[in-house]
Amino acid sequence: MKRTIILIAFSFLFFASNAQKYMTRNGYIGFYSHTAGEDIKGDNNQVASILDTSTGEFVFQVLIKSFHFEKALMEEHFNENYMESEKFPKSTFKGKIMNLASIDFSKSGNYDVTVEGDLNIHNVTNKVTVKGNIEVISGGINANSKFNIVPEDYKINIPGVVRDNIAKNLEVTVTMKYLPVENK
Amino acid sequence: MKPSVKISLFVVFFLALSGILIALYLFNMQHKDLQKVKPDFIISAVDLQKAFEENETSAASTYVNKVLEVTGTIESVKTGENNVLSIVLKTGSDLSTVICTFPPETDPAKFTSGKQITVRGECSGFLMDVLLNNCVTL
Numbered sequence: 001m002k003r004t005i006i007l008i009a010f011s012f013l014f015f016a017s018n019a020q021k022y023m024t025r026n027g028y029i030g031f032y033s034h035t036a037g038e039d040i041k042g043d044n045n046q047v048a049s050i051l052d053t054s055t056g057e058f059v060f061q062v063l064i065k066s067f068h069f070e071k072a073l074m075e076e077h078f079n080e081n082y083m084e085s086e087k088f089p090k091s092t093f094k095g096k097i098m099n100l101a102s103i104d105f106s107k108s109g110n111y112d113v114t115v116e117g118d119l120n121i122h123n124v125t126n127k128v129t130v131k132g133n134i135e136v137i138s139g140g141i142n143a144n145s146k147f148n149i150v151p152e153d154y155k156i157n158i159p160g161v162v163r164d165n166i167a168k169n170l171e172v173t174v175t176m177k178y179l180p181v182e183n184k
Numbered sequence: 185m186k187p188s189v190k191i192s193l194f195v196v197f198f199l200a201l202s203g204i205l206i207a208l209y210l211f212n213m214q215h216k217d218l219q220k221v222k223p224d225f226i227i228s229a230v231d232l233q234k235a236f237e238e239n240e241t242s243a244a245s246t247y248v249n250k251v252l253e254v255t256g257t258i259e260s261v262k263t264g265e266n267n268v269l270s271i272v273l274k275t276g277s278d279l280s281t282v283i284c285t286f287p288p289e290t291d292p293a294k295f296t297s298g299k300q301i302t303v304r305g306e307c308s309g310f311l312m313d314v315l316l317n318n319c320v321t322l
Contacts, residue, residue, distance in 0.1 A: 025283060025312060028265035045268040045285050048311040065248065065308035066285075066315055072213045089244070089309050175265045 020054040022141050022178035029062055029174050031149075033167040040074060040166065042067040051141060051178050053105045056097035058115060058143075060174075063089055082156050088123045095119075095128075103134060110135050115145070121154040132174070143176040218304045218320045221251050229256025229282040229314075233275035236310040247307045252316065254282060255302045261295045271295055271303065271319070280312055284319040294321070 027047035033040040046066040050059045064085035069075040079085040095117020097103070103111045111134045119128045132145030148169040151158060158166055225247065227235075232254055235243040256273030259281060263269055269290045273282040284303045295301070305316030 026262050026264040026268075026270045026285075028268075043266070043268075045264045045266075045270065046283060046308065046311070046315045046317070048313075061311050063308045063311060063315060065306075066317055068317065071211065072215045073210055075215075089248070090311070177264075 020052060021181040022051045022053065023181050024049050024176050024178050027060075027174075027176040029060070029172065032171045032173070034171075035165055035167050037165045040069070042069050042074075042078065044068070047174075047176070049176055049178070050181075051143065051176075053103075053141070056100035056103075058093070058095050058097070058117065060093040062091050064091060065089065082151070082158060083122055091122075092120045093117055093128075097134075103136070105136055105141070108136050108138060119149075121149070122156050124154040126153055140180070141178040143174070143178065145172075145174040147172055215318060216251075216306075218251060218306070218318060219322075221304075223253035223304055224250040226253045227255075229254050229273035230276050233277060233280055233282055233314050236314050237277065237280060240310055244309055248309050250307055251304060252307050253302060253304045253322070254284070254316065255300065256282060258295055258297050258299050258301060260297055261292055263292060269295075271301070272313075273301075273303075280314075282314045282316065284316045286319045 025048045026045055027049050028043070028045050029047050030041065030043045044062050044067045046063065048061045051057070064083045065079060067075070067078060069078065095115045098114045098116055103109075103113070113132050113134050114129060115132055116127070116129045118125050128147070128149075130145050130147040132143060135142040135144075148171055150169060151166070232247070232252070235247070254273065256275070259272045259274045261269070261271055266288055268288050269286045269292050271284045271286070273284065275281050284305050302322045303316065303319050304322060305319035308315040308317050
C-alpha cells in the first residue's frame with residue numbers, strides 16, 4: 001500500500017517536472033503576395049500559440065489588426081475591405097501533428113512534421129494540411145512552416161480592378177519560438 | 185479654338201492631374217507618427233487589462249483602433265522574428281499582460297525590466313494579452 005502511494009507520488013512529480021505545454025505570445029505569422037504590379041507583405045509579431053507535446057495539438061490565435069504593412073493604405077484596405085476586421089477580429093488555427101510518434105521532445109533535434117487542422121480566417125473554416133518543421137532545442141521548441149492559401153477559399157472578396165495586383169496564392173510564413181509553460 | 189473649348193479642356197486636364205496627385209498621395213501615405221498624434225485615451229496597463237478581462241466586447245469597442253497612452257512597469261523585454269521588439273507590461277493578472285510591439289528599428293537597450301514607462305500605441309485588441317502596435321516611447 002505504502003509503496004503504491006509513493007509510486008503515485010513519484011509519478012506525479014515526474015509529470016510535473018516534464019513540461020508538456022509550450023507557449024509563445026510573440027510568434028510571427030506573415031504573408032506575402034507577389035505579382036508583376038506589386039509586392040505586398042503583411043507581418044504579425046503578436047501571435048499567441050500553445051503546443052501540447054503530449055497530444056501534438058497546436059492552437060494559434062492572431063488579431064487581424066496586428067498585421068502590419070509597409071504602406072498605411074494597404075493596412076486600411078486589408079482591414080476594412082478584405083478581412084473586415086471590425087466584424088471578424090480574430091483568426092485561429094487548431095490542429096494536430098500527424099506524425100507525433102516520430103518526434104522525441106526530450107532531446108535536441110530537427111523533425112519534419114505534417115499538421116492537420118481547422119484554419120479559420122474571415123469567419124470561414126477550412127480543413128488544411130500543412131508541412132512544417134519542429135526543432136527541439138534546450139529550453140524550448142521552435143516551429144516553422146510555409147504554406148499557401150487562396151483568399152477566395154475564405155470568402156475574401158477582392159474587386160476586379162485590384163485582383164491582378166494580389167496573388168492568387170498567398171504565401172504564409174509561420175515562425176514560433178515556444179517556451180515551456182511554468183506550473184504556478 | 186473657341187474659348188469655351190479651351191476652358192473645358194483646361195478643367196478636364198486639371199481634374200485628371202489632381203486625381204493622379206490624390207491617388208499618389210493616398211498610395212504613399214505613411215503610417216501615423218504616434219509621437220505627434222494626440223492619444224484618444226490615457227490609461228494605466230493595470231486598468232487597460234482589467235477592462236478587457238471584465239468585458240472584452242465593450243472594451244474592444246472603446247479601445248480597439250484607438251491611440252492609447254499606457255503607463256506601466258516593464259515585466260520583460262522580448263525580441264521576436266526580424267528583431268521586432270515587444271515590451272511586456274505588468275498588470276493585476278499573473279497570466280495576462282499588456283504587450284507593446286515596436287517598429288523593427290527600435291533599440292532594446294533603453295528598456296529594462298522593473299522600470300516604469302509610458303508608451304503610445306494603437307490598440308489591436310485582446311488575445312491572452314492586450315496588444316498594442318506601432319508603439320513609441322515618450
